[in-house]
Amino acid sequence: MKNYKEIFDELQKEIGKVVVGQRDTVEQVVAAILCDGNALLEGYPGVAKTLLVRTLAQLMDLKFSRIQNTPDLMPSDIIGTYIIEESGGKRQFKFQPGPIFANIVLADEINRATPKTQSALLEAMQEKQVTVGTTTYKLELPFFVLATQNPIEQEGTYPLPEAQADRFIFKIKVSYPTYDDEIKIVDLYAAEEKEKRMKVLLNKNHLLTLQGFTRQVPIANDIKQRAVKIITATRSNKEIIQYGASPRASIGLILASKARALMQGRNHVSNDDINAMTFPILRHRLVINFEAERRGLTVEDAIKHLVEKVK
Amino acid sequence: MRQAANKMKNFNRVLKEINKTLTQLSIFENLVNSTIVFLVSYLIFSFFGFHFLYSLVPTFTYLVFYTYMSMKRYNPSVIESKYSPLREKLRTAADNVKYDNPIIDELEYEVTSEMKNVGISLFINPKTISYKIFAATLLSFLIIFSSTLNIKFESFSQNKFPDIFQKAKGAGNFIATKLENSNDIYGNDEIAKLGDNELSIKIRPVDFKVSVKEEGSLDKKDFETIFPQDVVVKESAAFEENIAQEDQELVKNYFKKLAS
Numbered sequence: 001m002k003n004y005k006e007i008f009d010e011l012q013k014e015i016g017k018v019v020v021g022q023r024d025t026v027e028q029v030v031a032a033i034l035c036d037g038n039a040l041l042e043g044y045p046g047v048a049k050t051l052l053v054r055t056l057a058q059l060m061d062l063k064f065s066r067i068q069n070t071p072d073l074m075p076s077d078i079i080g081t082y083i084i085e086e087s088g089g090k091r092q093f094k095f096q097p098g099p100i101f102a103n104i105v106l107a108d109e110i111n112r113a114t115p116k117t118q119s120a121l122l123e124a125m126q127e128k129q130v131t132v133g134t135t136t137y138k139l140e141l142p143f144f145v146l147a148t149q150n151p152i153e154q155e156g157t158y159p160l161p162e163a164q165a166d167r168f169i170f171k172i173k174v175s176y177p178t179y180d181d182e183i184k185i186v187d188l189y190a191a192e193e194k195e196k197r198m199k200v201l202l203n204k205n206h207l208l209t210l211q212g213f214t215r216q217v218p219i220a221n222d223i224k225q226r227a228v229k230i231i232t233a234t235r236s237n238k239e240i241i242q243y244g245a246s247p248r249a250s251i252g253l254i255l256a257s258k259a260r261a262l263m264q265g266r267n268h269v270s271n272d273d274i275n276a277m278t279f280p281i282l283r284h285r286l287v288i289n290f291e292a293e294r295r296g297l298t299v300e301d302a303i304k305h306l307v308e309k310v311k
Numbered sequence: 312m313r314q315a316a317n318k319m320k321n322f323n324r325v326l327k328e329i330n331k332t333l334t335q336l337s338i339f340e341n342l343v344n345s346t347i348v349f350l351v352s353y354l355i356f357s358f359f360g361f362h363f364l365y366s367l368v369p370t371f372t373y374l375v376f377y378t379y380m381s382m383k384r385y386n387p388s389v390i391e392s393k394y395s396p397l398r399e400k401l402r403t404a405a406d407n408v409k410y411d412n413p414i415i416d417e418l419e420y421e422v423t424s425e426m427k428n429v430g431i432s433l434f435i436n437p438k439t440i441s442y443k444i445f446a447a448t449l450l451s452f453l454i455i456f457s458s459t460l461n462i463k464f465e466s467f468s469q470n471k472f473p474d475i476f477q478k479a480k481g482a483g484n485f486i487a488t489k490l491e492n493s494n495d496i497y498g499n500d501e502i503a504k505l506g507d508n509e510l511s512i513k514i515r516p517v518d519f520k521v522s523v524k525e526e527g528s529l530d531k532k533d534f535e536t537i538f539p540q541d542v543v544v545k546e547s548a549a550f551e552e553n554i555a556q557e558d559q560e561l562v563k564n565y566f567k568k569l570a571s
Contacts, residue, residue, distance in 0.1 A: 216414045218407035220399060222388075267418040268403035 004213070005265025010201055011059060017198070018055050019048045020188065021181035027263065028172045028280050029056065029146065033207065034214045034259035035169055037252065038125045038145040040110075040160075040284060043174025049148045053106045060207055061200045062103035062142070067121075069113035071156065075120035079130045080137075095132060100124050103142055103204065110147035111157040121145065122164050142207050162243060162287065169252045171284035210262070217258040219269040227253045227274050230310045234282065240292035240302050245285035253281045278307050322419045325426060326405055330386050336434050337381035343443050345374040350450035357454065360463045393433045397425050 008030065015026050025041075029052065032039040041049050050066070057064035067078055080098035084091050099105065100121070107113075107121055124130050125145040129138045147168070149160075165171070177185060202210075231253060234244030257273035264273075282303050292302060352366035387401040404422045407415050457463075554562055 213414065216412040218403050218410065218415050218418060220402040221406045222402065223399070267414050267421065268400055270399050 008263040020184045021177045031259040035255040037169030039170040040168040041148040047174045057104040058198045060202045064104045065099040065102035066106040105145045107147040111149045165284045170280035214259045242289040243287040333386045341377045348373045
């Protein structure tokens with residue numbers, strides 16, 4: 001297990017060459033990849049969301065594509081479309097794959113796309129296949145969508161409905177860097193431009209193997225029961241929570257905890273893994289009620305309350 | 312496949328060993344504690360004049376409850392609480408013993424190696440055991456002293472509670488047994504009479520020496536010798552057998568004179 005820890009430490013170190021700080025964000029993004037899930041990244045503009053994903057794709061030798069969502073973006077712009085191709089004097093339709101045909105897809109500002117386009121993207125990431133006309137095309141594995149959204153400038157956006165947001169395993173918060181980190185960022189990017197060489201640490205096969213290992217990490221029955229209790233408590237705690245999380249959240253929490261254990265070089269899931277992973281798992285799945293808002297509570301406070309309450 | 316089965320078998324053996332050892336330890340601990348409960352109950356019940364069998368009630372209640380609790384508890388968690396390097400590991404390995412993959416194998420190997428550092432001394436506190444043995448000894452002495460000095464609050468039990476163990480009273484029950492009336496030791500009053508005078512007996516529980524001076528002079532009693540009417544003497548043919556022929560006439564005359 002120590003070998004895996006070395007791999008992930010090396011990954012953090014390499015990412016740290018271009019993305020200063022954000023260790024928790026990096027850990028959660030890698031955990032989402034190991035869980036074979038998709039993540040929703042929320043943060044202010046300019047906090048290295050895109051850079052992080054691009055760097056990860058380079059380190060893992062994965063095909064990367066970026067979709068900049070706008071209100072006029074159509075599903076065919078993402079999935080692909082049939083084009084007429086002329087060969088040998090004959091004209092025929094040929095499928096032109098869209099940017100979704102990659103290993104890591106960065107869907108920037110997903111809340112700016114129309115619900116129709118959002119649905120097409122979400123369906124693709126759920127099924128790991130796209131259907132154009134009557135033909136279904138399998139997406140290449142590993143497949144990982146990382147969607148971003150800004151917490152500001154909500155005008156003219158189409159916020160993801162809860163049911164759609166539930167399909168993302170994590171909602172990862174990218175916060176502003178600390179003062180010291182920002183000094184480092186300035187030193188790194190405002191100085192003489194140097195080419196930052198990244199070494200490839202993993203390939204597709206390694207990643208698929210690691211995804212397999214993640215599911216094999218054992219978990220004790222009482223820890224598993226506690227994880228499920230936390231999720232079911234979101235549905236029964238009506239004092240501050242209006243809508244709770246689905247069983248998909250339970251699956252996600254167990255898987256994410258396994259991924260964290262693997263990244264930390266442990267061969268078992270601990271309660272610390274559950275505590276740490278409950279936040280990104282529940283952040284986008286809980287809707288707090290008016291009473292909680294009146295008391296000045298946030299979703300984070302509600303999750304913290306649940307984690308402390310369920311022992 | 313066979314290797315995996317062997318690994319599983321080995322770890323199962325480790326788990327069985329854990330369960331066996333902890334069960335033995337909990338039985339030992341429960342028995343020691345039950346003994347103390349018995350002695351305390353015995354002492355308290357003897358103070359209040361209850362039958363000693365009453366003390367078996369709290370003893371068995373304690374024994375049954377704690378035996379049930381120790382059987383119900385999850386032994387890997389008990390070990391983890393005493394030996395922190397195995398925290399969460401042992402439970403995980405025990406819960407996933409039926410699964411087989413490289414990560415679980417590694418965990419089982421790690422746990423088995425760590426188990427070598429877990430000694431029985433972790434579960435037995437010599438200080439606690441010493442205190443318990445000391446307490447049991449002290450209680451035993453208290454019971455002996457209280458029995459010797461006959462310390463009890465009899466009126467409490469007589470007035471408040473019915474004695475359900477009345478029938479069980481018997482030999483050896485020198486503390487809880489209560490004398491119903493003086494017949495038990497003096498016998499029937501009628502038998503204790505000599506002639507028409509009642510016999511007065513004084514028992515000294517501590518000093519058994521009788522001082523003649525203290526008792527004073529004895530009253531002289533005159534007794535009449537009365538033979539019962541139905542007592543007669545008959546000659547027996549059997550005497551003739553052992554008496555010589557020449558002396559038989561002499562003996563015959565002697566008895567005739569005596570009877571007249």
